Amino acid sequence: MRHFLQSLSLWVLVSTLLLLTLSRIAGAHEVQPTVADISMETDRAAITLDWVIEAPVAGLDLEGVADTNDAAGADVYDALRALPPDAMVEAFDEAWPDIARQIRVFSGDTAIDLIVESVTVPEVGDAEIPRNSIVTLTAPLPPGGEGLVFGWEAALGPLVVRQIGVENGYAAFLENGRLSDPIPRVGGVDQSAGEAFVEYVGVGFEHIVPLGLDHVLFVLGLFFLASRLGPLLWQVTAFTAAHTVTLALGALGIVNLPGDIVEPLIAASIVYVGVENVLARGLTVWRPVIVFAFGLLHGLGFASVLQDFGLGSSHFVPKLIGFNIGVEIGQLAVIAAAFIALGWLFAKHGWYKRRVSAPISIGIAAIALFWVLERTGTVSSDGIWGPMAALTEGGMPVLWGAGVALAVMLVVTIAVFLTDSDVVRDWGGFLTSFVAFIAVIGSFAALDYWVMTGLVAAWVVALRTQSIGGLDEPKTVPA
Secondary structure (H helix, E strand, O other), X not given: OHHHHHHHHHHHHHHHHHHHHHHHHHHOOEOOOEEEEEEEOOOEEEEEEEEOXXXXXXXXXXXXXXXXXXXXXXXXXXXXXXOOHHHHHHHHHHHHHHHHOOEEEEEOOEEOOOXXXXXXXXXXXXXXXXXXXXXXXXXXXXXXXXXXXXXXXXXXXXXXXXXXXXXXXXXEEEOOOOOOOOEOOOOXXXXXXXHHHHHHHHHHHHHHOOOXXXXXXXXXXXXXXXXXXXXXXXHHHHHHHHHHHHHHHHHOOOOOOOHHHHHHHHHHHHHHHHHHHHHOOOOOOOHHHHHHHHHHHHHHHHHHHHHHHOOOOOOHHHHHHHHHHHHHHHHHHHHHHHHHHHHHHHOOOOOHHHHHHHHHHHHHHHHHHHHHHHHOOOOOOOHHHHHHHHHHOOOOOHHHHHHHHHHHHHHHHHHHHHHOOHHHHHHHHHHXXXXXXXXXXXXXXXXXXXXXXXXXXXHHHHHHHHHOOOOOOOOOOOO
Protein backbone atom coordinates (compact mmCIF):
# COMPACT_ATOMS: atom_id res chain seq x y z
CA MET A 1 0.00 0.00 0.00
CA ARG A 2 2.84 2.40 0.85
CA HIS A 3 4.46 1.87 -2.54
CA PHE A 4 1.12 2.31 -4.24
CA LEU A 5 0.52 5.64 -2.50
CA GLN A 6 4.04 6.79 -3.37
CA SER A 7 3.49 5.92 -7.01
CA LEU A 8 0.08 7.59 -7.06
CA SER A 9 1.35 10.80 -5.47
CA LEU A 10 4.28 10.98 -7.87
CA TRP A 11 2.08 10.48 -10.89
CA VAL A 12 -0.30 13.17 -9.63
CA LEU A 13 2.68 15.53 -9.31
CA VAL A 14 3.99 14.79 -12.80
CA SER A 15 0.53 14.90 -14.37
CA THR A 16 -0.02 18.32 -12.84
CA LEU A 17 3.32 19.51 -14.20
CA LEU A 18 2.54 18.16 -17.66
CA LEU A 19 -0.89 19.80 -17.72
CA LEU A 20 0.72 23.05 -16.61
CA THR A 21 3.29 22.69 -19.38
CA LEU A 22 0.73 22.04 -22.10
CA SER A 23 -1.58 24.80 -20.90
CA ARG A 24 1.21 27.38 -21.08
CA ILE A 25 2.83 26.43 -24.38
CA ALA A 26 1.08 29.17 -26.34
CA GLY A 27 2.64 31.82 -24.11
CA ALA A 28 6.22 30.64 -24.64
CA HIS A 29 8.63 32.96 -26.47
CA GLU A 30 11.66 30.74 -26.83
CA VAL A 31 14.76 32.30 -28.36
CA GLN A 32 15.47 30.54 -31.65
CA PRO A 33 18.90 30.36 -33.27
CA THR A 34 19.23 32.18 -36.56
CA VAL A 35 20.34 30.01 -39.47
CA ALA A 36 22.85 31.55 -41.90
CA ASP A 37 23.30 29.69 -45.19
CA ILE A 38 26.44 30.88 -46.97
CA SER A 39 27.43 30.24 -50.57
CA MET A 40 30.55 31.70 -52.18
CA GLU A 41 32.17 32.45 -55.45
CA THR A 42 35.72 33.71 -55.87
CA ASP A 43 34.76 37.38 -55.44
CA ARG A 44 31.34 37.32 -53.78
CA ALA A 45 29.48 35.66 -50.91
CA ALA A 46 25.73 35.31 -50.58
CA ILE A 47 24.32 34.96 -47.07
CA THR A 48 20.70 33.96 -46.45
CA LEU A 49 19.48 34.43 -42.88
CA ASP A 50 16.43 32.59 -41.55
CA TRP A 51 15.87 35.12 -38.81
CA VAL A 52 13.26 36.39 -36.34
CA ILE A 53 14.08 39.99 -37.22
CA GLU A 54 11.70 41.51 -34.68
CA ALA A 55 14.30 40.77 -31.98
CA PRO A 56 17.19 42.84 -33.41
CA VAL A 57 14.83 45.59 -34.57
CA ALA A 58 13.50 45.86 -31.01
CA GLY A 59 17.08 46.00 -29.76
CA LEU A 60 16.76 42.92 -27.56
CA ASP A 61 19.92 41.72 -25.85
CA LEU A 62 19.62 37.94 -26.20
CA GLU A 63 22.92 37.02 -24.56
CA GLY A 64 22.18 34.23 -22.09
CA VAL A 65 18.41 34.65 -22.59
CA ALA A 66 16.21 31.61 -23.26
CA ASP A 67 12.88 33.46 -23.47
CA THR A 68 12.34 36.83 -25.12
CA ASN A 69 9.91 37.76 -22.35
CA ASP A 70 12.95 37.96 -20.07
CA ALA A 71 14.75 40.53 -22.22
CA ALA A 72 14.46 44.29 -21.83
CA GLY A 73 12.26 45.66 -24.61
CA ALA A 74 10.05 42.56 -24.82
CA ASP A 75 6.96 44.76 -25.17
CA VAL A 76 8.42 46.43 -28.28
CA TYR A 77 9.31 42.99 -29.66
CA ASP A 78 5.73 41.77 -29.17
CA ALA A 79 4.34 44.88 -30.87
CA LEU A 80 6.61 44.35 -33.89
CA ARG A 81 5.32 40.81 -34.33
CA ALA A 82 1.89 42.26 -35.03
CA LEU A 83 3.14 44.54 -37.85
CA PRO A 84 2.16 43.68 -41.43
CA PRO A 85 5.05 42.61 -43.71
CA ASP A 86 5.60 45.98 -45.44
CA ALA A 87 5.75 47.86 -42.15
CA MET A 88 8.11 45.27 -40.67
CA VAL A 89 10.45 45.55 -43.67
CA GLU A 90 10.47 49.32 -43.26
CA ALA A 91 11.28 48.98 -39.55
CA PHE A 92 14.12 46.58 -40.36
CA ASP A 93 15.57 48.96 -42.96
CA GLU A 94 15.59 51.79 -40.41
CA ALA A 95 17.29 49.63 -37.80
CA TRP A 96 19.78 48.00 -40.19
CA PRO A 97 22.70 50.42 -39.66
CA ASP A 98 22.67 49.63 -35.92
CA ILE A 99 22.20 45.91 -36.53
CA ALA A 100 24.99 45.81 -39.13
CA ARG A 101 27.47 47.18 -36.59
CA GLN A 102 26.94 44.02 -34.52
CA ILE A 103 27.74 41.65 -37.41
CA ARG A 104 31.34 40.59 -38.04
CA VAL A 105 32.48 39.57 -41.54
CA PHE A 106 36.15 39.20 -42.46
CA SER A 107 38.29 37.75 -45.20
CA GLY A 108 41.86 37.61 -44.01
CA ASP A 109 42.46 40.95 -42.27
CA THR A 110 39.85 42.77 -44.33
CA ALA A 111 36.51 43.69 -42.77
CA ILE A 112 33.62 43.38 -45.23
CA ASP A 113 30.48 45.51 -45.40
CA LEU A 114 27.25 43.64 -46.02
CA ILE A 115 24.66 44.70 -48.57
CA VAL A 116 20.97 43.94 -47.97
CA GLU A 117 19.54 42.45 -51.17
CA SER A 118 16.05 41.53 -49.93
CA VAL A 119 13.91 41.06 -46.83
CA THR A 120 10.91 38.75 -46.93
CA VAL A 121 8.51 38.87 -43.98
CA PRO A 122 5.56 36.44 -43.68
CA GLU A 123 2.03 37.65 -43.08
CA VAL A 124 0.92 38.08 -39.48
CA GLY A 125 -0.37 34.80 -38.07
CA ASP A 126 -0.50 33.71 -34.46
CA ALA A 127 1.28 36.56 -32.68
CA GLU A 128 2.34 34.15 -29.94
CA ILE A 129 4.49 32.19 -32.41
CA PRO A 130 7.73 33.73 -33.73
CA ARG A 131 7.68 34.39 -37.47
CA ASN A 132 10.85 33.68 -39.37
CA SER A 133 11.79 36.20 -42.03
CA ILE A 134 14.34 35.65 -44.81
CA VAL A 135 17.07 38.26 -45.12
CA THR A 136 19.40 37.95 -48.12
CA LEU A 137 22.80 39.66 -47.90
CA THR A 138 25.76 39.88 -50.22
CA ALA A 139 29.39 40.47 -49.34
CA PRO A 140 32.02 41.47 -51.92
CA LEU A 141 35.18 39.45 -51.26
CA PRO A 142 38.62 41.03 -51.58
CA PRO A 143 41.25 39.42 -53.81
CA GLY A 144 43.57 36.88 -52.27
CA GLY A 145 41.43 33.80 -51.78
CA GLU A 146 41.27 33.84 -47.97
CA GLY A 147 38.24 32.21 -46.43
CA LEU A 148 35.24 34.06 -45.02
CA VAL A 149 34.80 34.49 -41.26
CA PHE A 150 31.22 35.21 -40.19
CA GLY A 151 29.51 35.82 -36.84
CA TRP A 152 27.88 38.43 -34.68
CA GLU A 153 27.78 39.84 -31.18
CA ALA A 154 26.21 37.80 -28.40
CA ALA A 155 23.33 40.26 -28.13
CA LEU A 156 21.92 38.99 -31.43
CA GLY A 157 21.54 35.48 -30.01
CA PRO A 158 22.73 32.02 -31.09
CA LEU A 159 23.69 31.49 -34.73
CA VAL A 160 23.95 28.44 -36.96
CA VAL A 161 26.36 28.89 -39.88
CA ARG A 162 26.17 26.46 -42.81
CA GLN A 163 28.11 26.46 -46.05
CA ILE A 164 25.84 25.30 -48.87
CA GLY A 165 26.37 24.29 -52.47
CA VAL A 166 29.53 22.24 -51.82
CA GLU A 167 30.41 18.79 -50.55
CA ASN A 168 31.33 18.64 -46.88
CA GLY A 169 30.42 22.26 -46.29
CA TYR A 170 31.36 24.04 -43.08
CA ALA A 171 28.78 23.91 -40.27
CA ALA A 172 28.92 25.39 -36.77
CA PHE A 173 26.67 26.43 -33.90
CA LEU A 174 27.92 29.75 -32.55
CA GLU A 175 26.98 31.24 -29.17
CA ASN A 176 28.21 34.08 -26.98
CA GLY A 177 29.61 36.10 -29.85
CA ARG A 178 31.87 33.35 -31.20
CA LEU A 179 32.97 33.69 -34.85
CA SER A 180 33.14 30.94 -37.45
CA ASP A 181 36.36 29.40 -38.64
CA PRO A 182 37.50 30.65 -42.07
CA ILE A 183 35.08 29.17 -44.60
CA PRO A 184 36.80 28.23 -47.89
CA ARG A 185 35.70 30.13 -50.99
CA VAL A 186 36.00 27.08 -53.21
CA GLY A 187 35.06 23.60 -52.04
CA GLY A 188 34.10 22.46 -48.59
CA VAL A 189 36.01 21.76 -45.42
CA ASP A 190 38.61 19.03 -45.93
CA GLN A 191 37.39 16.68 -43.21
CA SER A 192 37.46 12.90 -43.12
CA ALA A 193 34.80 10.69 -41.56
CA GLY A 194 37.13 10.01 -38.63
CA GLU A 195 37.73 13.73 -38.06
CA ALA A 196 33.99 14.38 -38.19
CA PHE A 197 33.43 11.60 -35.65
CA VAL A 198 36.03 12.99 -33.24
CA GLU A 199 34.70 16.55 -33.61
CA TYR A 200 31.16 15.49 -32.74
CA VAL A 201 32.30 13.44 -29.76
CA GLY A 202 33.50 16.77 -28.40
CA VAL A 203 30.22 18.46 -29.31
CA GLY A 204 28.25 15.75 -27.48
CA PHE A 205 30.44 15.91 -24.38
CA GLU A 206 30.23 19.71 -24.31
CA HIS A 207 26.44 19.49 -24.40
CA ILE A 208 26.60 17.67 -21.06
CA VAL A 209 29.64 19.35 -19.49
CA PRO A 210 29.40 22.31 -19.21
CA LEU A 211 26.29 23.23 -21.22
CA GLY A 212 23.76 20.60 -20.14
CA LEU A 213 22.93 21.41 -16.54
CA ASP A 214 19.43 19.95 -16.89
CA HIS A 215 20.81 16.65 -18.20
CA VAL A 216 23.49 16.69 -15.47
CA LEU A 217 20.81 16.99 -12.78
CA PHE A 218 18.80 14.15 -14.30
CA VAL A 219 21.82 11.85 -14.33
CA LEU A 220 22.64 12.82 -10.74
CA GLY A 221 19.06 11.97 -9.85
CA LEU A 222 19.62 8.47 -11.24
CA PHE A 223 22.80 8.10 -9.19
CA PHE A 224 21.43 9.31 -5.87
CA LEU A 225 18.47 6.92 -5.79
CA ALA A 226 20.85 4.09 -4.96
CA SER A 227 24.57 3.68 -4.68
CA ARG A 228 24.91 0.04 -5.76
CA LEU A 229 25.98 -0.74 -9.32
CA GLY A 230 22.97 -2.91 -10.17
CA PRO A 231 20.17 -0.34 -9.69
CA LEU A 232 22.30 2.37 -11.30
CA LEU A 233 23.09 0.16 -14.29
CA TRP A 234 19.41 -0.61 -14.87
CA GLN A 235 18.54 3.07 -14.90
CA VAL A 236 21.46 4.24 -17.04
CA THR A 237 20.85 1.44 -19.55
CA ALA A 238 17.16 2.37 -19.87
CA PHE A 239 17.98 6.07 -20.22
CA THR A 240 20.74 5.49 -22.79
CA ALA A 241 18.64 3.14 -24.91
CA ALA A 242 15.73 5.58 -24.96
CA HIS A 243 17.63 8.77 -25.77
CA THR A 244 19.67 6.97 -28.45
CA VAL A 245 16.45 6.08 -30.29
CA THR A 246 14.91 9.55 -30.24
CA LEU A 247 18.26 11.24 -30.88
CA ALA A 248 18.56 9.29 -34.14
CA LEU A 249 14.91 9.81 -35.11
CA GLY A 250 15.07 13.51 -34.29
CA ALA A 251 18.37 14.07 -36.12
CA LEU A 252 16.92 12.33 -39.19
CA GLY A 253 13.84 14.55 -39.04
CA ILE A 254 11.48 11.60 -38.53
CA VAL A 255 10.32 12.82 -35.11
CA ASN A 256 10.27 16.50 -34.32
CA LEU A 257 8.68 18.29 -31.36
CA PRO A 258 9.09 22.02 -30.67
CA GLY A 259 11.58 22.94 -28.00
CA ASP A 260 8.93 24.84 -26.03
CA ILE A 261 7.19 21.50 -25.52
CA VAL A 262 10.22 19.26 -25.01
CA GLU A 263 12.20 21.49 -22.64
CA PRO A 264 9.48 21.93 -19.97
CA LEU A 265 8.79 18.18 -20.09
CA ILE A 266 12.50 17.47 -19.58
CA ALA A 267 12.41 19.71 -16.51
CA ALA A 268 9.29 17.88 -15.26
CA SER A 269 11.12 14.57 -15.62
CA ILE A 270 13.90 15.88 -13.37
CA VAL A 271 11.34 16.94 -10.75
CA TYR A 272 9.90 13.41 -10.77
CA VAL A 273 13.27 11.74 -10.33
CA GLY A 274 14.24 14.05 -7.48
CA VAL A 275 10.97 13.57 -5.60
CA GLU A 276 10.94 9.80 -6.05
CA ASN A 277 14.49 9.60 -4.71
CA VAL A 278 13.24 11.05 -1.41
CA LEU A 279 10.11 8.91 -1.13
CA ALA A 280 11.35 5.56 -2.46
CA ARG A 281 13.28 3.01 -0.38
CA GLY A 282 15.22 1.73 -3.39
CA LEU A 283 14.80 0.85 -7.04
CA THR A 284 11.11 0.20 -7.71
CA VAL A 285 9.90 -2.07 -10.51
CA TRP A 286 8.53 0.90 -12.44
CA ARG A 287 11.59 3.13 -12.13
CA PRO A 288 13.50 1.79 -15.23
CA VAL A 289 10.31 2.04 -17.30
CA ILE A 290 9.76 5.65 -16.23
CA VAL A 291 13.42 6.48 -16.82
CA PHE A 292 13.12 4.98 -20.32
CA ALA A 293 10.11 7.19 -21.06
CA PHE A 294 11.96 10.26 -19.82
CA GLY A 295 15.00 9.22 -21.86
CA LEU A 296 12.87 9.53 -24.99
CA LEU A 297 12.26 13.19 -24.09
CA HIS A 298 15.92 13.87 -23.38
CA GLY A 299 16.84 12.31 -26.73
CA LEU A 300 14.61 14.85 -28.48
CA GLY A 301 16.45 17.58 -26.57
CA PHE A 302 19.79 16.19 -27.77
CA ALA A 303 18.43 16.01 -31.33
CA SER A 304 17.46 19.68 -31.27
CA VAL A 305 21.07 20.55 -30.47
CA LEU A 306 22.27 18.52 -33.44
CA GLN A 307 19.69 20.16 -35.70
CA ASP A 308 20.78 23.60 -34.51
CA PHE A 309 24.42 22.71 -34.99
CA GLY A 310 23.84 21.44 -38.52
CA LEU A 311 24.94 17.93 -39.39
CA GLY A 312 25.36 18.71 -43.07
CA SER A 313 25.05 16.18 -45.86
CA SER A 314 28.44 14.51 -45.49
CA HIS A 315 29.62 12.11 -42.78
CA PHE A 316 26.14 12.13 -41.25
CA VAL A 317 26.43 8.74 -39.55
CA PRO A 318 29.90 9.31 -38.01
CA LYS A 319 28.72 12.67 -36.67
CA LEU A 320 25.56 11.17 -35.19
CA ILE A 321 27.45 8.30 -33.56
CA GLY A 322 30.18 10.62 -32.32
CA PHE A 323 27.66 13.00 -30.75
CA ASN A 324 25.89 10.15 -28.95
CA ILE A 325 29.18 8.76 -27.64
CA GLY A 326 30.18 12.23 -26.46
CA VAL A 327 26.89 12.51 -24.57
CA GLU A 328 27.51 9.11 -22.94
CA ILE A 329 31.05 10.06 -21.94
CA GLY A 330 29.72 13.27 -20.40
CA GLN A 331 27.05 11.38 -18.44
CA LEU A 332 29.56 8.79 -17.20
CA ALA A 333 31.91 11.59 -16.17
CA VAL A 334 29.14 13.12 -14.05
CA ILE A 335 28.37 9.77 -12.40
CA ALA A 336 32.07 9.07 -11.80
CA ALA A 337 32.56 12.48 -10.19
CA ALA A 338 29.56 11.95 -7.90
CA PHE A 339 30.76 8.48 -6.93
CA ILE A 340 34.33 9.57 -6.19
CA ALA A 341 33.27 12.65 -4.22
CA LEU A 342 30.36 11.24 -2.20
CA GLY A 343 29.33 7.68 -3.02
CA TRP A 344 32.68 5.99 -2.47
CA LEU A 345 33.20 7.60 0.92
CA PHE A 346 29.69 7.74 2.38
CA ALA A 347 27.31 5.30 0.62
CA LYS A 348 28.17 2.49 3.05
CA HIS A 349 26.93 4.49 6.03
CA GLY A 350 23.39 4.13 7.33
CA TRP A 351 22.89 7.91 7.35
CA TYR A 352 23.78 8.31 3.64
CA LYS A 353 20.23 8.92 2.46
CA ARG A 354 19.33 11.32 5.29
CA ARG A 355 22.48 13.43 5.06
CA VAL A 356 23.49 13.14 1.40
CA SER A 357 21.03 11.58 -1.04
CA ALA A 358 17.78 13.17 0.19
CA PRO A 359 19.00 16.81 0.44
CA ILE A 360 20.68 16.61 -2.95
CA SER A 361 17.53 15.11 -4.50
CA ILE A 362 15.40 17.88 -2.98
CA GLY A 363 17.81 20.45 -4.43
CA ILE A 364 17.55 18.78 -7.85
CA ALA A 365 13.73 18.79 -7.70
CA ALA A 366 13.59 22.43 -6.56
CA ILE A 367 15.81 23.66 -9.42
CA ALA A 368 13.88 21.59 -11.97
CA LEU A 369 10.54 22.86 -10.67
CA PHE A 370 11.75 26.41 -11.26
CA TRP A 371 12.67 25.38 -14.82
CA VAL A 372 9.18 23.98 -15.39
CA LEU A 373 7.62 27.25 -14.29
CA GLU A 374 10.12 29.36 -16.24
CA ARG A 375 9.96 27.32 -19.45
CA THR A 376 6.17 27.39 -19.50
CA GLY A 377 6.10 31.15 -18.97
CA THR A 378 4.44 30.81 -15.56
CA VAL A 379 7.17 32.86 -13.88
CA SER A 380 9.81 35.22 -15.23
CA SER A 381 13.49 35.09 -14.41
CA ASP A 382 13.50 38.43 -12.62
CA GLY A 383 12.00 39.72 -9.39
CA ILE A 384 11.74 37.11 -6.65
CA TRP A 385 12.84 34.42 -9.11
CA GLY A 386 16.00 36.29 -10.05
CA PRO A 387 18.26 34.33 -7.66
CA MET A 388 17.07 31.01 -9.13
CA ALA A 389 17.71 32.25 -12.66
CA ALA A 390 21.15 33.51 -11.64
CA LEU A 391 21.95 30.19 -9.97
CA THR A 392 21.15 28.11 -13.05
CA GLU A 393 22.38 30.51 -15.73
CA GLY A 394 25.84 31.23 -14.34
CA GLY A 395 24.99 34.61 -12.83
CA MET A 396 25.43 33.71 -9.17
CA PRO A 397 28.27 35.59 -7.42
CA VAL A 398 30.42 32.48 -7.04
CA LEU A 399 32.65 33.63 -4.20
CA TRP A 400 29.68 34.99 -2.27
CA GLY A 401 27.79 31.72 -2.69
CA ALA A 402 30.85 29.69 -1.70
CA GLY A 403 31.37 31.89 1.35
CA VAL A 404 27.79 31.37 2.55
CA ALA A 405 28.05 27.59 2.01
CA LEU A 406 31.35 27.38 3.90
CA ALA A 407 29.95 29.45 6.78
CA VAL A 408 26.91 27.17 7.06
CA MET A 409 29.11 24.06 7.03
CA LEU A 410 31.33 25.51 9.77
CA VAL A 411 28.42 26.55 12.02
CA VAL A 412 26.71 23.17 11.59
CA THR A 413 29.91 21.28 12.37
CA ILE A 414 30.46 23.30 15.55
CA ALA A 415 26.83 22.69 16.58
CA VAL A 416 27.31 18.93 16.12
CA PHE A 417 30.37 18.90 18.38
CA LEU A 418 28.68 21.02 21.04
CA THR A 419 25.55 18.86 21.20
CA ASP A 420 27.01 15.42 20.35
CA SER A 421 23.51 14.44 19.18
CA ASP A 422 22.73 12.11 16.29
CA VAL A 423 19.55 14.08 15.59
CA VAL A 424 21.65 17.22 15.19
CA ARG A 425 24.09 15.22 13.05
CA ASP A 426 21.30 14.13 10.73
CA TRP A 427 19.73 17.57 10.36
CA GLY A 428 23.14 19.23 10.22
CA GLY A 429 24.28 16.82 7.52
CA PHE A 430 21.06 17.47 5.62
CA LEU A 431 21.61 21.25 5.75
CA THR A 432 25.30 20.87 4.90
CA SER A 433 24.60 18.81 1.79
CA PHE A 434 21.70 20.97 0.60
CA VAL A 435 23.59 24.26 0.89
CA ALA A 436 26.82 22.79 -0.50
CA PHE A 437 24.96 21.27 -3.45
CA ILE A 438 23.30 24.58 -4.35
CA ALA A 439 26.65 26.37 -4.19
CA VAL A 440 28.30 23.67 -6.32
CA ILE A 441 25.57 24.02 -8.96
CA GLY A 442 26.04 27.78 -9.02
CA SER A 443 29.80 27.47 -9.54
CA PHE A 444 29.28 24.77 -12.21
CA ALA A 445 26.86 27.00 -14.11
CA ALA A 446 29.34 29.89 -13.84
CA LEU A 447 32.13 27.59 -15.16
CA ASP A 448 34.24 28.24 -12.06
CA TYR A 449 35.58 24.72 -11.57
CA TRP A 450 38.28 25.67 -9.07
CA VAL A 451 35.70 27.05 -6.65
CA MET A 452 33.47 24.05 -7.33
CA THR A 453 36.32 21.64 -6.50
CA GLY A 454 37.10 23.51 -3.30
CA LEU A 455 33.44 23.42 -2.26
CA VAL A 456 33.21 19.66 -2.84
CA ALA A 457 36.37 19.10 -0.78
CA ALA A 458 35.00 21.22 2.09
CA TRP A 459 31.66 19.41 1.83
CA VAL A 460 33.34 16.00 2.17
CA VAL A 461 35.46 17.15 5.13
CA ALA A 462 32.40 18.64 6.88
CA LEU A 463 30.33 15.45 6.52
CA ARG A 464 33.21 13.28 7.67
CA THR A 465 33.93 15.54 10.65
CA GLN A 466 30.27 15.70 11.66
CA SER A 467 30.03 11.89 11.67
CA ILE A 468 32.86 11.42 14.20
CA GLY A 469 31.56 9.89 17.41
CA GLY A 470 28.04 9.38 16.08
CA LEU A 471 25.98 6.23 15.83
CA ASP A 472 26.71 4.63 12.46
CA GLU A 473 24.00 2.02 12.16
CA PRO A 474 24.40 -0.64 9.46
CA LYS A 475 22.37 -0.20 6.33
CA THR A 476 19.00 -1.90 6.44
CA VAL A 477 17.52 -0.13 3.43
CA PRO A 478 18.25 -1.48 -0.05
CA ALA A 479 20.62 0.74 -2.00
